[in-house]
Amino acid sequence: MTPSNDKAIVVKNLEKRFGSFTAVDRISFEVERGEIFGFLGPNGSGKSTTIRMLCGILTPTSGEGYVAGRDIISQPETVKQAIGYMSQRFSLYEDLTPYENIRFYLGVYKVAPGRWKERIAWVLELTRLQAVRDVLTRTLPPGWRQRLSLGCALLHDPEILFLDEPTAGVDPITRRHFWDFIRRLAGDGITVFITTHYMDEARYCEKIVMLNEGRIVAADGPENIIQSACPGKKEATLDDAFVALMAGRGEQTP
Numbered sequence: 001m002t003p004s005n006d007k008a009i010v011v012k013n014l015e016k017r018f019g020s021f022t023a024v025d026r027i028s029f030e031v032e033r034g035e036i037f038g039f040l041g042p043n044g045s046g047k048s049t050t051i052r053m054l055c056g057i058l059t060p061t062s063g064e065g066y067v068a069g070r071d072i073i074s075q076p077e078t079v080k081q082a083i084g085y086m087s088q089r090f091s092l093y094e095d096l097t098p099y100e101n102i103r104f105y106l107g108v109y110k111v112a113p114g115r116w117k118e119r120i121a122w123v124l125e126l127t128r129l130q131a132v133r134d135v136l137t138r139t140l141p142p143g144w145r146q147r148l149s150l151g152c153a154l155l156h157d158p159e160i161l162f163l164d165e166p167t168a169g170v171d172p173i174t175r176r177h178f179w180d181f182i183r184r185l186a187g188d189g190i191t192v193f194i195t196t197h198y199m200d201e202a203r204y205c206e207k208i209v210m211l212n213e214g215r216i217v218a219a220d221g222p223e224n225i226i227q228s229a230c231p232g233k234k235e236a237t238l239d240d241a242f243v244a245l246m247a248g249r250g251e252q253t254p
C-alpha cells in the first residue's frame with residue numbers, strides 16, 4: 001500500500017541529475033484525481049524530464065513518485081498501463097492511416113484483441129476522424145493529427161493523461177476545441193497533467209506548478225499565483241506572474 005491511493009500523483013523530493021547537472025531538483029507536489037494540472041516553466045526547466053520519470057521511462061536519481069497508486073521506481077511497467085502520454089510531436093506514423101495508427105497503439109497498450117473493434121469505433125467517433133480513417137496521416141491538418149494522437153493515448157482507458165505541449169503549433173481555434181475536449185475528459189474523471197507555454201490556456205488549469213531551473217517556484221491555483229507573484233496589480237495576468245517568478249522576483253514589486 002502506498003500513501004498515494006487517494007491521489008492521482010504524489011511526488012516527494014524527486015530529483016534527476018545528468019552527470020553533475022541537476023535537471024530536476026528535489027521537487028514535491030500532489031495531483032488530485034480528475035484534476036486538470038498545469039506544469040509550467042521555461043525551456044529547459046525540467047518539465048519533460050519530470051514527465052518521463054512519472055511515466056516510468058526515466059529512473060529518478062533520488063526521491064519518490066506514485067502515479068495512479070503505482071511506484072514509479074519499483075513498478076514502472078504498471079505505471080505505463082495506467083497512463084496515456086501525448087507529446088508535442090504527436091508520435092504518429094505519418095505513412096500509416098489513422099486506422100492503422102490506432103491498430104498499432106492498441107498493440108502497444110496491450111488492449112485485449114476482443115476489445116479492438118469497440119475501441120476503434122469509440123476513438124474514431126471521439127476524434128471525428130471516421131471519414132478520413134483510410135487516408136495517409138501526413139496529409140491531415142495539424143489539428144486533426146492532434147486529435148488522432150490524443151485518441152491513441154486514450155485507447156486503453158488510462159486513469160491519467162500526460163500531455164507534453166500538446167497545443168504547440170496548432171491554431172487558436174483548434175486549441176480552444178482541444179481544451180473543450182480536455183475539460184470533458186476531466187469531467188469524466190480522467191486526471192490531466194499538461195505542460196504548455198501558452199499562459200492563456202494555463203488559466204484553464206485548476207492547479208499549477210511552475211518550475212524554474214528544476215525547482216518549484218509556485219504551486220497553487222492560477223488566480224492565487226497571480227496575486228502572490230504580482231501583489232496589488234489588479235490587471236496582472238498569468239503571463240505577468242510567470243515573468244515575475246522566472247526572474248526570481250516572486251513577491252516583490254518593482
Ligand SMILES: Nc1ncnc2c1ncn2[C@@H]1O[C@H](COP(=O)(O)OP(=O)(O)OP(=O)(O)O)[C@@H](O)[C@H]1O
Nearest residue numbers: 018021022023041042043044045046047048049050
Ligand atoms: N538525457 C539528458 N542528458 C543530459 N541532459 C539532459 C538530458 N535530458 C534533459 N537534459 C537537460 O535537462 C534540462 C531540462 O530538460 P527538459 O527537457 O526536462 O526541460 P523542459 O522544461 O521540458 O524544456 P522544454 O520546454 O524546452 O521542453 C535541460 O537543460 C536539458 O538539456
